[in-house]
Every structure is written in structure tokens, then in C-alpha cells.
Amino acid sequence: MSARSSAVQYDPHVDIDWESPWRSEQFALPQESVTLYGTRVWAKLAGSDQRTLALHEAVSRWSTVAYLSAILTGNQLRRVAEEGLNSSDSRNALDEVSKSSRTTITFGRLVRATDLAPYKPPRGTATAVKLLSFLPLGAASHASMLLVEETFARTMAAAVTDPGIEPHVRQAVRIHRFECDERFEFARSEVLAAQRKSNRISRAYNRLLLAVLANVILRLGVSFEVYRSIGIGPMRGALISRRRRAAIRRRDAAATVAFLDSAGMLDGAVTAALWRLTGVVQSDERQ
Template identity: 30%
Template sequence: MTVTDRLLKSSAKQSYDPEVDLDWDAPLVDGLWYMQPERVSLYGTALWDRLSEEQRIELSRHEVASISSVGLWFELILMQMMVRDLYAADPRTPRMHYALTEVGDECRHSLMFGKAIEKVGAPAYGPQPVIHRLGRLMKTIGVGASAYASILVAEEILDRWQRELMKDERVQPLVRMVCRIHVLEEARHMTFARDEVESMLPDLSKVALTWHQVALAQTAFMVARALVNPEVYRAVGIDPREGRRAALGNPHYQDTLAWMGERVTSYLDDLGLIPRHQRVLWKKSMLIR
């Protein structure tokens, strides 16, 4: 049985419909966090020390909305890349059947993230405008090994964060359940992306491999830096530029990004997709040391 055959069977056995599997009418719980406080970008900084407990929880609400909206933004990009990849594919094959199943999953995930952001009552920040514009380019030219590897980067770093979050009883039950659904279904998506990358790499010329290495590094930097939109800091009375500087210089947040990226970067490095000539940009993304 092929990887795609197994994934199709798994999808048939365990898939969720957020419209019916989540209780959207349940009230939020006063005093609970919206994400793990230790993963909030300002945790451990002088700015964090200035905030009251209520302000810290409020910042967690806005940061989870930012990360969720960036995840939604990237899911829209990956759906377009995948559908374009399937344009000339054989519709009789398990590969296309699973890819279409994944696109269906991602549509439901995007709806789920949108409803969750609305429920917590925060803006759908999304990436900063310049990154949003670059996303239009990425969805247009993204193809092949770097496209699927980029999907893997975005999904893996969110997966690491969500796996921890969904077990944390300090966090709102709704947010934990959203993460649990996403983790369970994204496990299949990551398996598919790894299989695609590994099947494509052997056929690449040296020039093509270099192109994909460069494209992947650019995407990883863009996604990692987009997760927390600086506008979130305004919600707790902090100037966005001051908050951004503090976050990027914060050893705790740097550790969090490296922790989120350590599994996927180790995997991609083993495949030869993080070469020396792109390592500086990967380090700037903070997904590797």
C-alpha cells in the first residue's frame, strides 16, 4: 500500500467538521490564557514585567489571533499551489485523490481559524503588508520540491506549538480544541509533503536544486517573521516598533522559534535543502541557531 493509499484510508476514518465538532456557543473562560504564556513573544522582557496579569492574558489573546490568521493566510497559499500542481495530474491516481482530500481539509481549517479568531474577539492581523504582497508572488511561482518543503515548514512549526498548547490546561478550551483538530489532520498533510519532497529531490539538477534551496530559505524567513504581527502590541499599550524590537531581541522568543523549527530544519538539512550558502538567512529566521 502506497503512502497516499494509507493517507486516504486515514482521512476516511478520522476527519473533523469544525462547524459541528466544536461548540462555538460555549463562553470563553475568564482568567484563562489564549496561548502558553512562556511562548508569548515578550515573555521575560522588561516590557513583559511592566504588564499586569490581565494585560499579559490580553497580549496572549492577540498573539494567538495573529498566529492563527498567519496560518490561515499560508493555508490559502498552499491550497493554490497544490491545485495548480494538480492541473495536469491524472485524476485516476491515489496521489490526486489524496491531494484533493487535503485541499478539502485545509478549507475546513481555514474556516475554523476564521471562526476562532472571531470568537476570541481579536483582529485577524495576518502578515505585515509587505509579506502579504510577497505571498501573492509565492503562490504564483511556488512549484515542486521547494513548494512542498515550504508547506512542511509552515505546518511543522505550527504543529510543534499546537501540540504543546493543546495539553496546557491554563489555555482556553476552545483554543485547545482548535489546536487538537488541526494537529490530528495536519499529521497526514506533513506525511504527504515529506513524501512529495523526497520523491522530487533525486530528479533535480544542481541548478534546480540551488533554486529550490534559495526559494525555501526565503519562505522560511518570511513565515517565521510573520507569525506575530507587530500591531498586536498596540492592544496592551506598547508601540508596535518597540514591541517588535523587544521580541526579536528576546532570548526566550528566540528559543521558542528555534524550538518550533528544530524538527523540520533537522529533516530538511539532512535532505540537503539547507546548504551553507543559505544558512545565514535561515539563522535570521531564528528557526535554526
């Protein structure tokens, strides 16, 4: 048994009290992560509407991370199929499968507990997202996991210590974070190892692929449809939240992007231009 697989693991089916009622008088998302927080529209909303919007944005985020984690799990199963069952890489891949599955189950069950329908990826992006299933088993594969789960973890991080957060959410985030540090450290080591092992053409291909996917992944967090829950049209909500969304995206992706940059995953003129389109990398940061 590897050191990674011997760590204490949680069970999302029993470590959260799913039988207790959902407490709608509390927030499902840290207020600083709500896309209208700090705007004049937010200040004018009644407390109940603020909580309603936060709930719908939380469900949108949970739906997205559960969906993307399930897709990325397929890459780890491909690794096992290609390398066999007895290699250390295969054992680590299976360990990642179990942990990604717990992420999908945890936040899928959170969505169910709210009695809201999951939010689906916007039209036109679903096909692009499905390309994650065909990622080459290199640096882009592990870097994509960081973009999906590490940025999400930072969005939800404040929920653990915020007494105003709904108890199901607080517990789900707590147990998810329990193993996150180890998983993210492993993903980083895999990115670095893949960079060292690959040739110049392979590195360029992985950089370009990741930059394209980043423009999809980093914009999928919150559906514009959430604004209907408080009587605001999606287009108006998108315009009002534009700056706030960009600020949240930069905040949550900062550590991941800094690592990817240090690993050489942002090198190259085309790659750098694509990353600037995400809004998480400024022009002067790549000079």
C-alpha cells in the first residue's frame, strides 16, 4: 500500500448528516465569493434574496466541480489501462480516482440536499469540456485538475470558519479540504515530472492545450442563469457582475497560476496571449 493510499479517508455518505434539514436562513456560499457582493445591486437586495442568490451560485459551482471532476477521473483510469495494475503510477492513479469520486459524490449530494436542480454547463462549452476526457496523460492533465479543484477549494475556503455558512456546506468543505493539500501537492509534483520527462514539442502541445482549456474551465464556475432566482435577467446579471467575477477568478486562481508559471506552463507567446484572455494573468506579469 502506498503512503498516499494509507492516509485517513472520509466517506461522504456518512460523514455529513444528510438527514438533518437544510437551514435556509444561512448562506450556502461565503459572501465574498458571491458575484454580486459589493455591488450597489447587492446592497439593495433583501437578506433573503442575498441568501437565495448565494444558494443558486453555490449550486452552480458544486454542479460544475462535480461534473468536471467526474470527467477528469476518466484520465486516471486511462493511465491504469495503459500502464497496468502493478506500477506505482497506476496505484497513484487509482488513489486519485477514489478521491475524485468522493469530490463528485460530496458536492453532488450537496446539490440534492438543496432541492434545486443542478446547473448544466452553458451551450457551446459542453463539447469543449468533454475534451478533458481525451487529454494526453501529461502535464496538461494534472494541471487541469488543479484549475478545477484548487480554484474551487479557494472559493469555498472561508466556509469552514464562517458561522453564517449552512452546516451541510461547512462540513462538506471541511472534509473535502482534509485531503486537498495532499492531492494538490501530488498534482504539482506530477506536472513537474511530466515537464522534465517530455520533449520540447510535447511541452509546447501541453502548454497550448492547457491554455485553451483554462479559458473554458475558469469561466464555468457560476452560470448566468442564477440571477433569475432574484428576478434579474441573465444578461443584466452578467453585466453587473462582470468586474466582480473577474476579481473572484483572479483571487481563486492566483496560487495555481503562479505555480503553473513557475513550472513553465505559461511559456510561449501564443500560450501567454491565451492566458491573458482568461483574465487571471495581466500583461506585465509575463514580461
